[in-house]
Amino acid sequence: MQIINPATVHPVIVIGSGASGGMAAWNLTRQGIDVLLLDAGDKFDRSKYWTHVQPWQAQERAARGEKPPQFFLDTAEQPYTTPEGRPFALTRVWGHGGKTNVWGRVSLRYSQMDLKASERDGWEIPWPIAYSDIAPYYDQVEQLIGVCGGTDDSEALPGSKFLQPPPAPRCGERLLMRGMAKLALPVVAGRRANMTRPTRGFPACHYCGNCGAGCDTASFFCSADHLLPFALKTGKLTIQSNAVVARILTGDDGLARGVQYFDRQTGAERQALAKVVVVGASCVDSTRILLNSKSTRHPNGLGNGSDVIGRYLCEQIRLNVTGYFPQLEGTPTRNDRGIGGEHIYMPRFNHLKGKGRDYLRGFGAQFWNTGASIYGAHYGSEAVPGFGASLKRAIKRRHPAWFEIHPFGEALPYAHNRITVDPAKVDRYGVPVPRIDYHIGENEKKMTEHMADTVEEIVKASGGMLVNYRRGQLDAMGSAVHEHGTCRMGTDPKRSALNRFNQMHEVKNVFVVDGSAFPNASEKNPTLTILALSWRATDWLAEEIKRGNL
Amino acid sequence: MAISERPDVGRRQALRALAAGAVGAAASAGWVESLAALSRQQAHAHAADAVIAAQDWTPKTLTAPQNELVVALTELIIPETETPGARAARVNRFVDQVLTDAPAAVRDSFTRGLAWIDARSRALFKREFLAASAEQQTALLSRISSDVEQEEAIGREFFQAIKGMTINGYYTSEIGLRQELGDNGQLFLPQFQGCSHAEHQ
Numbered sequence: 141m142q143i144i145n146p147a148t149v150h151p152v153i154v155i156g157s158g159a160s161g162g163m164a165a166w167n168l169t170r171q172g173i174d175v176l177l178l179d180a181g182d183k184f185d186r187s188k189y190w191t192h193v194q195p196w197q198a199q200e201r202a203a204r205g206e207k208p209p210q211f212f213l214d215t216a217e218q219p220y221t222t223p224e225g226r227p228f229a230l231t232r233v234w235g236h237g238g239k240t241n242v243w244g245r246v247s248l249r250y251s252q253m254d255l256k257a258s259e260r261d262g263w264e265i266p267w268p269i270a271y272s273d274i275a276p277y278y279d280q281v282e283q284l285i286g287v288c289g290g291t292d293d294s295e296a297l298p299g300s301k302f303l304q305p306p307p308a309p310r311c312g313e314r315l316l317m318r319g320m321a322k323l324a325l326p327v328v329a330g331r332r333a334n335m336t337r338p339t340r341g342f343p344a345c346h347y348c349g350n351c352g353a354g355c356d357t358a359s360f361f362c363s364a365d366h367l368l369p370f371a372l373k374t375g376k377l378t379i380q381s382n383a384v385v386a387r388i389l390t391g392d393d394g395l396a397r398g399v400q401y402f403d404r405q406t407g408a409e410r411q412a413l414a415k416v417v418v419v420g421a422s423c424v425d426s427t428r429i430l431l432n433s434k435s436t437r438h439p440n441g442l443g444n445g446s447d448v449i450g451r452y453l454c455e456q457i458r459l460n461v462t463g464y465f466p467q468l469e470g471t472p473t474r475n476d477r478g479i480g481g482e483h484i485y486m487p488r489f490n491h492l493k494g495k496g497r498d499y500l501r502g503f504g505a506q507f508w509n510t511g512a513s514i515y516g517a518h519y520g521s522e523a524v525p526g527f528g529a530s531l532k533r534a535i536k537r538r539h540p541a542w543f544e545i546h547p548f549g550e551a552l553p554y555a556h557n558r559i560t561v562d563p564a565k566v567d568r569y570g571v572p573v574p575r576i577d578y579h580i581g582e583n584e585k586k587m588t589e590h591m592a593d594t595v596e597e598i599v600k601a602s603g604g605m606l607v608n609y610r611r612g613q614l615d616a617m618g619s620a621v622h623e624h625g626t627c628r629m630g631t632d633p634k635r636s637a638l639n640r641f642n643q644m645h646e647v648k649n650v651f652v653v654d655g656s657a658f659p660n661a662s663e664k665n666p667t668l669t670i671l672a673l674s675w676r677a678t679d680w681l682a683e684e685i686k687r688g689n690l
Numbered sequence: 691m692a693i694s695e696r697p698d699v700g701r702r703q704a705l706r707a708l709a710a711g712a713v714g715a716a717a718s719a720g721w722v723e724s725l726a727a728l729s730r731q732q733a734h735a736h737a738a739d740a741v742i743a744a745q746d747w748t749p750k751t752l753t754a755p756q757n758e759l760v761v762a763l764t765e766l767i768i769p770e771t772e773t774p775g776a777r778a779a780r781v782n783r784f785v786d787q788v789l790t791d792a793p794a795a796v797r798d799s800f801t802r803g804l805a806w807i808d809a810r811s812r813a814l815f816k817r818e819f820l821a822a823s824a825e826q827q828t829a830l831l832s833r834i835s836s837d838v839e840q841e842e843a844i845g846r847e848f849f850q851a852i853k854g855m856t857i858n859g860y861y862t863s864e865i866g867l868r869q870e871l872g873d874n875g876q877l878f879l880p881q882f883q884g885c886s887h888a889e890h891q
Contacts, residue, residue, distance in 0.1 A: 192877050195736070196864035202739030308884020315890055348877040467889075473872035478882050516861030516871065519730050522854045527767045527835055528828070532775075532870070535857070539871050 150176040151685065153399055153414035155385050155429065158238025159667050160654035161420030162363030162371075163674040168418075169376035171682045176412055177371075178383040178401060180421070181235030183364065184209050189356040192348060195516070209354060211235065211242050220424070221562050221575040228455075228576040229618035230424060234404075236381070237364030238422060239621070242352055244481060245333040245360050246506065246665040247287045249278050249299045253491060254662040261500045264452065264553045265630045267659050268640035275299060277672035285361035285671070286339035288479070290329030296502075297328065297487040304336045307347070309483045310476045310511040312543040315465050317484060319602025325594070326487050330506075333361040333668075334479040340366070349477025349514050383410070386571040387433045388417055388650065394437035396650045402569040409569070416649045416681065416690050420674065423453075423623035423656040424559060428574040430627060430652070431561045443644035449637050450560055452553035452625040453576070454661040457584050458615045461545040461595050462509075462520045463606040468541035476511030476540070488663055490590065499586035503549035504663045505594075510543040518542040520607040543604060547591040550663045551584050553625045578617050588612050622666050624658035642677035649690055653677050719847045721799040726854035728796075729788045733862040738787035742780050742863070749782075751789040751797060756804050760785050762820055763807070764856045766831055773870045776860050784859030785852070803848025810845060 154164045157179040165177045190198065190208040198208075213232040222228045233239045252271040259266045275298075282302040289303035306329035309317065320327045334345040345359040358365035371377040382404035389411065391397045398413035419426045430449050433442035441449055488502035489495050509518065520542060521535045551557075557579070561572035592612045599606055630636025633645035642657050644650045653674040655666050684690045732738045741747060749757045764776035764785065776782075789797050807830070811819040815826045822830070833841050834849040860866040867873045885891075 190736075194864070194875060194877075195733075195739075195862045195867060198736040199739040199743035202736055203743035205740070208736065307882040308886075311885040311887060311890050314885045314887075318890075346877070347879040347882045350877075473874075475874055475876050475879070475883075477877075477879075478884075483884070512871070512873070514873070515734055516863075516867045517857055519726075519858070521857050521861070522726060522850075525835070527831055527849075527853065528769055529771050532768050532771055535861070536871060 148413065149398075150174060150412065150414040152176070152416045152418060152681075153178065153412055154418040154420060155399065156180075156238060156419070156421035156426070156654070157236050157368060157379070158233075158240050158363050158420065158422060158654075159670045160422075160674045161418070162237065162240070162367040163671050164418045164420055164651075164653055164678045165377055166367040166371040167675050167678040168682060169371040169374040172376065173682060173685060174376050175371070175378070176414065177368075177377060177379045178385055178399065178412070179234070179236055179238075179379065179381055180384045180404060180425075181233075182381045183236040184211065184241055184354065186354070186356050186358065186365065189354040191350050191353045191356040193353075211354065218567055218573070219565065220573050221565050223577050226577060226579055227616060228578050229616045230576065231618070231621045232422065232425065234384075236368060236379070237362045240361060240363045240667070241354050243667060244665060245351065246481065246485070247282070247289075247331050247333045247668040248297060248485070248504075248664040250274070250662055250664060250669050251296055251298050253295060254660075254664065257501060257660060257662075263500055265628070265632070265635050265659050268629050268631045268636075271298070273640075274669070274672050274676065277676045278668065281668060281671045281675060284340070285333050285366060286335035286337070286342075287331055287333050287668070288336040289331030292328040294326060294328075294487060296326070296489070296491065297331075300331075303331065304339075306330065307336065307478050307483050310478065311468055311471070311474070312465055312510040312541065313482065313484045313507060315467065315602045315604070316507060316510070316543060316545075316598065319598050319600075319604075320486060322601045323597055325598070326489050328485050328487060330479075330481065330483050330485045332479055332481065335359050336479075342366070345479055347477055347479065349480045351480035380412070384569065385421065385429055386569060388419075388429060388442050390433070390435045390437060390442065390647070392437075394647060396442070396647055402571070407569065416651070416685070418678070418681070419650065419652045420654045422654055423626055424574050424576065426652055426654055426656050427559045427626040428561060428572075431559070432572055438647075443637055443646040443650060445646055446634050446637060448635060449627050451555045451558050452628060452659075453557040453559055453578055453623060454551045454553045454625040454658075455578060455618055456620040456622050456661055456663060457549045457551055457580060457588060458620050459545070459547050459588070459591050459595065459613070460615055461599075461606065462518070462608055463543055463545075463599055463604045464520065464538050464541040465543060465602070465604050466541070467603055470537040471540050473512050473540055477514050478511075480508075482507035482510055497586065497590045499583050499590070500552060501550035501583075501587070501660075502663055503547045503587060503591055505545055505547040507543065507545055512540045513542065523607045545595050545598060547595065548620060548663050549584065549587045549591060550661050551580055553628075553660055554581060559626050576618075580614075580617070588614060622655065622661060624655045624661045624666060627652045627656035628659045629657050630659060641680040642673060643680070651677055651681055719843070721796045722847050722851045722854070724796045725788060725792060725800065725851045726858075728792055729784070729855040729858040732784070732788050732791065733858040737791065738784045738859070741783045741787050747783055749786040752786050756801065757782055757786065759804055759807065759819060760852070762827070763831075763852055764859075766827060767853050767856045768860045774865045776856055779860050779863035779865045781856050781859040781863075785855050788855055800848070800851060803844055803851065806842070806844050806848060810841075
């Protein structure tokens with residue numbers, strides 16, 4: 141193992157190597173700045189992925205004692221706590237690339253409507269930046285990572301000029317589109333970071349649909365494939381694997397001077413010193429690190445004089461609805477693998493004339509698992525009545541006919557939705573673990589009603605049948621895996637932790653560049669915006685270093 | 691992030707259902723949904739793969755007579771037709787593995803269900819289920835697969851549980867996925883064809 145000599149003061153330490161940290165490391169090193177990148181895990185070996193292992197081949201492999209890569213962090217190793225009766229399903233990937241190894245890849249730009257929502261409705265604080273500030277970065281990110289999609293821009297979903305061609309919709313998606321058209325609901329080609337054209341030396345997507353197993357051809361964006369190797373080539377990047385960061389260390393002046401971390405394999409405590417620390421460990425872990433970084437100058441956690449850090453956690457709400465189209469029953473089984481998820485998207489529409497309701501913010505919808513499943517019978521098949529040859533026949537007939545509708549809605553930021561560190565519960569290194577206290581309010585409940593009404597209208601208009609339908613039953617809190625808001629940007633240091641360049645108001649040599657910096661969630665998947673924001677923040681950071689300010 | 695829009699969401703939802711404790715179909719008892727969720731998870735996480743492929747296999751949770759009963763029940767649920775059924779796909783091994791990984795209380799509910807099947811068969815037909823005729827076996831399954839019949843809850847719940855496990859085990863096998871459902875197994879396509887049917891446009 142590489143021992144980091146504490147006498148070395150690195151120009152920049154980046155914590156985390158996923159979308160936010162990977163982007164920071166890539167953008168800083170290409171501008172000539174030396175970076176030490178700490179990741180809590182190791183590199184996943186792409187050559188050992190089970191991307192193209194058929195289920196029955198998996199059986200043979202398993203019999204030989206082989207295992208697919210274990211991406212997800214086990215709570216037995218790293219627990220977190222929740223209050224009684226308020227579970228929160230946290231998903232963490234510790235290892236190079238973080239969650240971008242297995243992410244859903246949906247890549248939707250935030251619009252001016254999203255960034256200025258609170259200026260319109262008065263709920264909490266707006267983003268300190270406008271769409272025009274981030275749009276050039278979206279342009280760059282989309283060209284870098286390869287996003288496919290249509291040319292169907294709208295106020296809710298802008299900016300398609302650099303998208304690669306989208307894959308054609310599946311039969312069930314066509315029927316859903318037709319239903320939505322009847323209802324005058326918007327529907328567009330899905331926008332996803334699956335490369336449909338060869339990009340930067342990586343081959344195009346080959347439509348195996350098994351993206352959730354990790355892509356062994358790196359045909360969708362993963363920080364470990366698309367950023368870190370390029371950063372390493374500059375000679376400016378050092379990666380320290382298995383470095384579980386516990387705290388950011390500060391000096392008497394209150395500025396950061398490095399980090400304390402634990403070696404995940406040996407448990408040994410280590411330190412690394414730096415002039416600047418960039419935090420990109422993902423919302424919950426970044427918040428844990430900041431709150432555990434208490435000192436005389438920062439008694440409430442690093443840069444948390446405002447007491448906003450840890451508060452305003454927003455995680456989207458979601459319905460999962462399953463059904464089938466009788467019109468597609470008994471049609472030949474098709475290869476519906478495609479780019480993994482759905483090929484269409486329903487953007488937010490409740491801002492349109494005559495479509496609004498009495499609640500704030502909005503929702504969109506995704507449609508994954510529509511078509512013949514690559515995993516065998518759709519689990520809705522459990523609800524097909526009876527047994528025997530007739531059941532077998534019915535399941536086969538329905539195999540190509542399944543659809544799913546998944547509305548994602550914005551949850552408002554509330555001060556009481558909060559991550560704290562739990563001094564009564566520490567991890568294997570003696571470091572307090574995060575405690576997540578999250579529940580939704582009346583606004584989200586009203587939105588859920590609208591989501592359910594919309595789903596029912598779409599199903600009716602497109603001629604589908606619902607299966608196992610439980611109106612308004614939300615997925616477990618945390619399931620969207622879109623945590624935001626606990627270290628938010630803003631213009632007012634009393635109400636925000638970061639300035640408009642993700643730099644801490646109170647600690648100028650610390651930047652926080654992941655989803656925790658978002659003042660609100662929107663209904664959209666955040667990774668594209670995280671990449672754009674991290675790029676923008678580290679451009680500013682590089683300029684400040686060159687100006688001698690850091 | 692969806693890590694959310696990934697197609698393996700079934701597994702994730704299953705894990706969460708387990709974590710949250712029986713977020714099941716409204717009509718399902720907790721243990722039934724728990725087994726269904728666990729079997730979805732097992733199917734997608736390849737958790738039962740090694741036992742299904744093993745040369746020599748003995749059940750870990752089921753007794754030998756219970757295993758025989760499970761073989762018969764799963765084959766009745768997904769029988770051999772033009773394609774092989776649950777027996778050929780070794781769904782009993784999948785069931786045993788799911789039970790082995792299930793919480794003890796859930797496992798006990800399932801084995802109570804197995805015992806109930808034999809008891810009910812004795813009451814109706816004066817013989818245990820495996821000794822009953824094919825017509826009698828089908829008649830008993832018909833009684834517990836329908837909401838109309840006034841069978842005890844344990845019987846109806848047990849049927850739902852083993853049916854869910856059978857479906858998840860069978861249709862992730864090569865027999866179920868390729869031979870029965872007709873999946874072409876193509877994993878490398880230069881283009882995604884999509885829907886070209888005029889009637890769907």
